[in-house]
Amino acid sequence: MADQPQAQEFDVLVLGGGSAGYAAALRSVQHGLSVGLVEKSKLGGTCLHTGCIPTKAYLHAAELADEARESEKYGVKTSFEGIDMAALRNYKDGIVAGKHKGLTGLLKMRKVTVVEGEGTLVSPTEVDVGGTRYAARHIVLATGSTAKTMGLPLSEKIITSTEALELDRVPQSAIVLGGGVIGSEFASAWASYGTDVTIIEGLPSLVPNEDPAIIKQLERSFKKRGISFNTGTFFTDVSETADGVKVTLEDGKTFEAEICLVAVGRGPVTEGLGFEEQGITLDRGFVITDERLHTGVGSIYAVGDIVPGLQLAHRGYQQGIFVAEEIAGNSPMVVEDINIPKVTFSQPEIMSVGYTQPKAEEEFGTDQIEVTEYNLAGNGKSSILGTAGLIKMVGVKGGPIVGVHGIGSRIGEQIGEAQLIVNWEAYPEDVATLVHAHPTQNEAMGEAAMALFGHPLHG
Amino acid sequence: MADQPQAQEFDVLVLGGGSAGYAAALRSVQHGLSVGLVEKSKLGGTCLHTGCIPTKAYLHAAELADEARESEKYGVKTSFEGIDMAALRNYKDGIVAGKHKGLTGLLKMRKVTVVEGEGTLVSPTEVDVGGTRYAARHIVLATGSTAKTMGLPLSEKIITSTEALELDRVPQSAIVLGGGVIGSEFASAWASYGTDVTIIEGLPSLVPNEDPAIIKQLERSFKKRGISFNTGTFFTDVSETADGVKVTLEDGKTFEAEICLVAVGRGPVTEGLGFEEQGITLDRGFVITDERLHTGVGSIYAVGDIVPGLQLAHRGYQQGIFVAEEIAGNSPMVVEDINIPKVTFSQPEIMSVGYTQPKAEEEFGTDQIEVTEYNLAGNGKSSILGTAGLIKMVGVKGGPIVGVHGIGSRIGEQIGEAQLIVNWEAYPEDVATLVHAHPTQNEAMGEAAMALFGHPLHG
């Protein structure tokens, strides 16, 4: 009775070992189920190896570079002598390796059976990996996403985020196609390193999913930082030139730079994996599920980036945990995408959860909502850090706060309080009556709530 | 009917324009009351001019210095060349001046009548300022606190925090008497600037009011940073030597350094102000009030550092607002000191709200509580920042989370979520079911709650 025979038939089999997949696996074993996890590349997936973690290491170095440049103003004599790309990659690789080791150890300790190889769904209860069939009562699809390239010819100079993380130098100049989260983060990091950056965004603004007040502030800050951007016109062509790349827009305008980062979104990894053959519905490659993440076939669920909606690692965790609880019979609560916290780690950072003003107006009616914007200029700690920015709260009149948004250096960490406010349906006075710790950036959350309640303290 | 005659008789008269006093004044005008505010020195009081704000500016410069020293590890080539004390003071003074101007403008805009001069209570409804009597239906005492010196002979070399903020150089070496919040913050800043620091604390540990797990981590971090400390023995003497100072402890041990910072606590400013003469009870100088901050005399209230308990600016705001609401007849809810958020801005930072483990054991019974400690080593963003630390949560079994504590670089900003959890009496599952944004330090709050709930994700 060794592990082997048991390992071929599981209670739960997860296809893909990224954020969503491993969360489903880990939570399932906590409920006493036997779990297999199939991974063709590296445990941890996009987020750990080519997503969240390495980009945030690069952005921390960017912050250090900015601070070194500015620190004389604060009485700290330093000189910034440039980026040492080899050392930066070492640091980044060290963080990734450490987390990868930790995750691998954790899965082992919790007795998740990891199967290495590319899996294909071959029946509603079976996955084939390199000729071996693994059966399970429940299957969770978590094969994640990959950068969309829109048919552009990738090369040394036309790259996606994955290649950008392996560059051996700081580019002199770069065009970033796409002003969403990933594009804005790379633009921000490179600008801090000294690159001349231009963002091309087809929609009318950068980070188009954010609240208008946040967008305005980000664009203002990026401009101040010397990051150029061209919004509202789509590109038609990207080509290599003798010494770089050229991007042509619909209106004929052209831009040239040393390299071009293609950050126009991420598409699902579902092709050729047998999903449709088993009767699962795909829409432009995404797996369509019901509200409870069930695919409608057998006991097959889908989680993470292959499910349409926010492509975020912690949404993947949330869905992975949700499905594990569902399989365990615990009828978990559905957390809608609108209530998932979001952070963009550019300089300045953005955080948001819940409704933007336009979305709230649409949902509740323009005359049913009220908003407040608290300018970080009034916040002591933000002045000390030297950051501009704001906290915006959107409330239903006489009702709960349904959206919290913020922008400014380091403001991402305010997402915790914001998330509780929105998810717990707090009223402005619930927050306003709790005086916040002085002098923190967190105070700005309290001030915004006081203002929404009609009694600003310092505002 | 000019402003003048009206100004001599107010609905509310506040004595002292620090955090507590000005909050009472601002909130009172919001309720339509006429308000006078007597201030003998500068509006904003200790916190703005010689407390929270200038110290945090110094601590931000300290952070920049640490980062500059370490940044090669992160691939950012910089060299740290020392502190430019003149520039640092300029920066600090600029922040203070900006906030002072803002506050002065705000009080003016809100039509608070500011009376300059030292006020004395001369009847239950009157305050004398330089021979002029100002009458009011309600009086709020908010005269604040000042550094205790325990009879030590202050000099160029034996100084309090006020003088420390005006030093024109980075001392080579310093002895800090007192390892509480203020002592630990100065020790931390100076160590970052390059000073050789020794803390002398009579109680058995640094920051003795914190949870034992936090204390242990702070002491470990300070040791690693080269900050020496001697705890558990009180000092008996401080004297000047030819080129510095000498501190002698009860056990005969002596310590020498260039300067000595006396940070052994702050005492109330109430002497000679007529309080006792009007029948107000003082205890070691502190004003004794009932739970609703009433002094028992006429309609006289006391707020801020003159009321025994936590000496924090935002507790002052809270009390000031409370009394304004009370006067306006709104029966506000009492916020107990235990539920006031606390942050220590040393490197590493500390945040805490609610019960420490020992206090919870005392209050609820040892077998009625459960605790969890989440090590920041498991938190991606903390690894990226290069910080050690932990989040600790204390819960009542089957009941709410009653204490949240944290330590680590930048961890102070987690106080917002911590404060909501404790003040809103959240159960572990209320927090654990909300997956936190990745990769933030805030995630550690979610992980701690999940662990307390019995289902850690990454732990």
Next chain:
Amino acid sequence: KPAPQPEPAAETSASTSPSGSGAEGYVTPLVRRLARKEEIDLSEVTGTGVGGRIRKQDVLDVVEARKARAAEAP
């Protein structure tokens, strides 16, 4: 999705007090949300918290009692 509609009686009393904090009327957002989920009228719940404040446990107790009554019912 949060409901924008006016809430049950106990709640309006909390939100009409200008400070939003009158001890008797005040419940935390979590208690309010739980009460709505369990369809419990907070004005009929006895609070055991400071100053008679309704805590989550008080609402949970009512839920339990109701379940017990439902089980006993013929």
